[in-house]
Amino acid sequence: MKVLLTGANGMLGKNILAVSASHNHEFLSPTSTELNLLDGNAVRQYILKHKPDMVIHAAGIVGGIHANLAHPVKFLVENMQMGINILTASNALGVSRFLNISSSCMYPRDGINPLSEDMIFKGELDSANEGYALSKITSTRLCEYICKENSRRMYKTIIPCNLYGKFDKFEPKNSHMIPAVIRRVDEAKRNNQSIIEIWGDGEARREFLYAEDLAEFIFFALEKFESMPQNLNVGLGLDYSINEYYEAVARVVGYSGAFSHDLSKPVGVRQRLIDDTKLKSFGWNYKTSLEAGIKKTYDFYLGEYCND
Ligand SMILES: NC(=O)c1ccc[n+]([C@@H]2O[C@H](COP(=O)([O-])OP(=O)(O)OC[C@H]3O[C@@H](n4cnc5c(N)ncnc54)[C@H](OP(=O)(O)O)[C@@H]3O)[C@@H](O)[C@H]2O)c1
Structure with missing residues (x-):
């Protein structure tokens, strides 16, 4: 076609x-x-x-x-x-x-x-x-x-x-959550920052x-x-908490500091998870695990944004 x-x-x-x-x-x-x-x-x-x-x-x-x-x-x-x-x-x-x-x-x-x-x-x-x-x-x-x-x-x-994923936006003013977290955690590691603050309790779930x-x-x-x-x-038909995303990114980036929570900040919708019943009947399933996807995205970020 x-x-x-x-x-x-x-x-x-x-x-x-x-x-x-x-x-x-x-x-x-x-x-x-x-x-x-x-x-x-x-x-x-x-x-x-x-x-x-x-x-x-x-x-x-x-x-x-x-x-x-x-x-x-x-x-x-x-x-x-x-x-x-x-x-x-x-x-x-x-x-x-x-x-x-x-x-x-x-x-x-x-x-x-x-x-x-x-x-x-x-x-x-x-x-x-x-x-x-x-x-x-x-x-x-x-x-x-x-x-x-x-x-x-x-x-x-x-x-x-x-x-x-690859080709994502990492500028803080227009990035989505995962690229924003990758950038924050990477910068915290480079600057030896011992604590990263997460908005809200980090228990809201995202897919x-x-x-x-x-x-x-x-x-x-x-x-x-x-x-x-x-x-x-x-989608995946499964989700993770914001805290779990931070932890997964920290493992990939190699950040060993801690996380704190600012409970005065908004958390947004508590959960937004798609029903994948029709998707499964259509015969499709996702391939890339969270950690593998974050690793590929982090490699892309390093190549595009951190040529030092
Ligand atoms: N990113 C997500 O998390 C997500 C989640 C669910 C659904 N979606 C949907 O997936 C689609 C793609 O998202 P994305 O993340 O790839 O967005 P993106 O990276 O921001 O890319 C959007 C593209 O739209 C083009 N565009 C904007 N205004 C235009 C115009 N006036 N005329 C022609 N092209 C125009 C831009 O083209 P130029 O670069 O050439 O200016 C840009 O490359 C969107 O419909 C979005 O709603 C995205």
């Missing part, structure tokens, strides 16, 4: 392109400068010119809690606009297959864990990233509506848990999938896209 991959320059996009080398599809992988998804006309022109058989939509405005809180307008408007532009142009111009990348952040804040796909839009969202979640719900529903209106369209959504595993899942799904459910969670 000729596949248009949006967000090819991002963490997930780069992992998809790396894995694509061992598969037999032709990839179009424009950066945001080459194809600005906020420009509906440019999106239509691009699809008309290149005529992809499938779109994988992995572009987005993505960030940790600080970025979401600081820029709620951008997270809502740009993600929503990009999703609507690429989905409506693909539909209007006859692209028959579309893989939409959503996020488990779109599940209700108080949803009962593990979160199954039928929980979408069934409760209040987490206020910290509500705009992002609304945009993800919109594109997920839009895929469903397009399929309802036109039975020749296969527009489906995967709902990954948190991701980490993180190694991004290369998700890229491999995507190629697995392309092979049997017809039988993939309309909306499908993709």
